[in-house]
Amino acid sequence: MRPVVADMILKIGSPKLRVRTGDVGGGFGMKIFVHPEYPMVVWASRELKRTVKWIPDRQEAFQSDIQGRDHVSIAEMAVDKDGKFVGERITTYAALGAYLNHFSVFIPTMAGSSMLNGLYSTPAIYVNVKGVMTNTVPTDAYRGAGRPEASYLMERFVDHIAREIGKTPDEIRAINFIKPAQIPYKTALGDTYDSGDFETVMRKGMEKADWKGFAARRAESAKRGKWRGIGMATYVEKCSGGSPETAKAVFNDNGTITIFTGNQTNGQGHETAIAQIASAQLGIDMETIRIVQGDSDVVPEGMTGGSRTIAVNGAATMGVAEKIIAKGKPLAANMLEASAADIDYTDGSFKIVGTDRSVSLFDVAKANKGALDDSFTRTPEADTFPNGCHICELEIDPDTGTLEILNYTVMDDFGRALNPLLLQGQIHGGVGQGVGQALSEKTVYDAASGQLLSGSFMDYALPRADIVPHVTFDMHNSLCKTNPLGVKGAGEAGAIGAPPSVVNAIVDAIHAHTGVKHVDMPVTAASLWAVIEANRGKKAA
Structure with missing residues (x-):
């Protein structure tokens, strides 16, 4: 800024x-x-x-303020007799608003388009994005920034293809998933997936969601006059790349260390995760580590966004810790009157190998003031590709259009979980935003005058506790090969997998009763009731 x-x-x-x-x-x-x-x-x-x-x-x-996600897309897929994807063509009309914002054009193109490959081994893909100026506020990055749009289009499309050719949702995906033996895999749109076991993640998600028991639960709902549906969506996200990040470490006189970072926490818990990494690498208590952010006079330059802080700045923190240990060994050797080659570092102390003689990291820093202060800059060598499977199970009252999400399951691959509780919080929040997009949130302008009609929270429906589900979350991780921590970005993932899984479940619930194969977001009670009333009793094709 x-x-x-x-x-x-x-x-x-x-x-x-x-x-x-x-x-x-x-x-x-x-x-x-x-x-x-x-x-x-x-x-x-x-x-x-x-x-x-x-x-x-x-x-x-x-x-x-900028808003997000305003696309109209046309998707076409060539499929062979076995259900294998042969070629894909996507045309997207992306509304950009009345004027361009910082990343407006980047979001529907470079940020999102390559994710239209999904987790599939489609050999040929053509994407054409047309930017459209409208009378609205600008559109730009919003949690996921192009990736949720791509995931929604692909996962709704894959479900539609499965229905058209007589395959189940898991069957069509399993046929077309990139296999572990193919990884590293370069997609038709130019990305290289370095790790992942996509079918296993899906199967574990299905097991967690009790997919096999769904038919009995659907029958029970039918006895009560309700329509039950289940929907899955697999996703992949390209993140944690881009510009370098620097971690700067300074030792203090009171036996603590301060790490200055250019990233800025705004609820994610960066300060906890960065301190954890420094603690693990240096073998010191987290209570001795201070994290400083958000002051341009003292912190390095940085950019917070794109689910990149831990993969990039965390790796920088790891790097500066390694530099501190390397610089400290000859200094400790001098203090212990030993050869640097005989010095080992464990549990926050430099030790002479084979003896009980040691000196602590903070004692070395105090005796050699400023000598251990250092910084490390990490430039991402590649993006990370977190992926996963979301499964939504819901029940619809066909007489009112109201629905309730009964079960929501997430199985993710984030490479490595440094702090599972923080990670789970990120997924819960992302799912909440994704469910809000699927079921309630919509900006409305008057068609005749262009006047904004949803200008307050009286008219714009944020997701509330009565529609955001409890999330059953688990992981099946494959270590990322492109950063030393093995992590993959996680901050936006929940918002990417949620919208298609919810809408897939809605279509699954109503299709047999109405023949309807698609409904647009947001699927409000009023819009869903209108679809049901207009198509009730029509035979599913």
């Missing part, structure tokens, strides 16, 4: 602008951008020589 505001817009130079941010809560893409008000506030403060605050109200935010 600082280079854009200070250098490009105000032309005062970055050293003259200090940016400080605290843990201000969820970012979800929108907080990456330099909104027009930011440089205006700085300019006004300099002109008036006083503090200037800008606090938008909710209606202003609805009228001006």
Whole structure:
């Protein structure tokens, strides 16, 4: 943010602008951008020589903030007699709003298009994205940033193909999944998947969701006049690549170490995970580690987004810890009057091999003030490709269009889970946002005048506790081969797998009774009731 505001817009130079941010809560893409008000506030403060605050109200935010996911797509697939995908063609019309924002064009193209390969070994794929200017606010990055759009299109399409050719949802996927023996696998759209066991993840998800017992549960619902459906969606996400990140470590006089990072936590728990990595690498208590973020005068440059903090900055933290240990060995050897070749490092201390003589890391740092301070910059060598399977089971009241999600299961591959509790929190939040997109959230403009109609939370339906399900979460991990921690990004995954699994379940519930093969998001009670009433009793083809 600082280079854009200070250098490009105000032309005062970055050293003259200090940016400080605290843990201000969820970012979800929108907080990456330099909104027009930011440089205006700085300019006004300099002109008036006083503090200037800008606090938008909710209606202003609805009228001006960027929003996400406004596509119309046409999908075509060539399939052979065995159900194997032969060739795919996708045409997408991506609404960009009335003017372009920072990443507007990037999101439906480079960010999302390559994910239209899914987890499948389709040999030929053609994607054509057409940007369309509209009378709305701009569209840009929102949790997943192009990947949820691609996953939704592919997984709805794959379910549709399965129904058309007489295959079950798991059967069509198993036929077309990239096999473990094919990995590393270069897709038709140019990405290389370095790890993964996609069918096993799906099968484990099905087992966790008791897929085999669904028929009995459906029959029980039918006795009560309800229509029950089950839907799955597998997904892959391209993330944790991009620009470098730096971790800077400084030893303090009070026996602690401070790690400065350019990433900014906004609810994810970065400070906990980074401290965990430093603790594990250095063999010291987490209580001795301080994490500093959000102050441009003292932290390195960084970018928070794209599920990249742990894969990139975590690897940088690992790197600086290794440099500290390497620098500390000759210093410890000097203090212990030994050869550096005889020094080993374990549990926070440098030790002479084969003896009980040692000196702690913090004692070495204190005796050699500033000598162990260092930094490490990690440049991602490749993206990571987290993947998984979401399974949604729900029940519909055909007389009212209301539905209830009864079971929601996620089986994910994140390479390695450094902090399973934080990871699970990310998935729960992402699923909540994905379910909201599938069932309730919609920005509405008057067709005749272009007037925004959903300008407050009285009209824009955020997901509530009564529609967000309990999530049964588990992992079947395959270590990532492209970063030293073996991790894959996780922050956006829940929002990617949720929308198609929910809509697949809805279509599964209503198809036999109505013949309907697709419904558009958001599937509200009113819209679903209208579809059911218009098609009730029609024979499923």
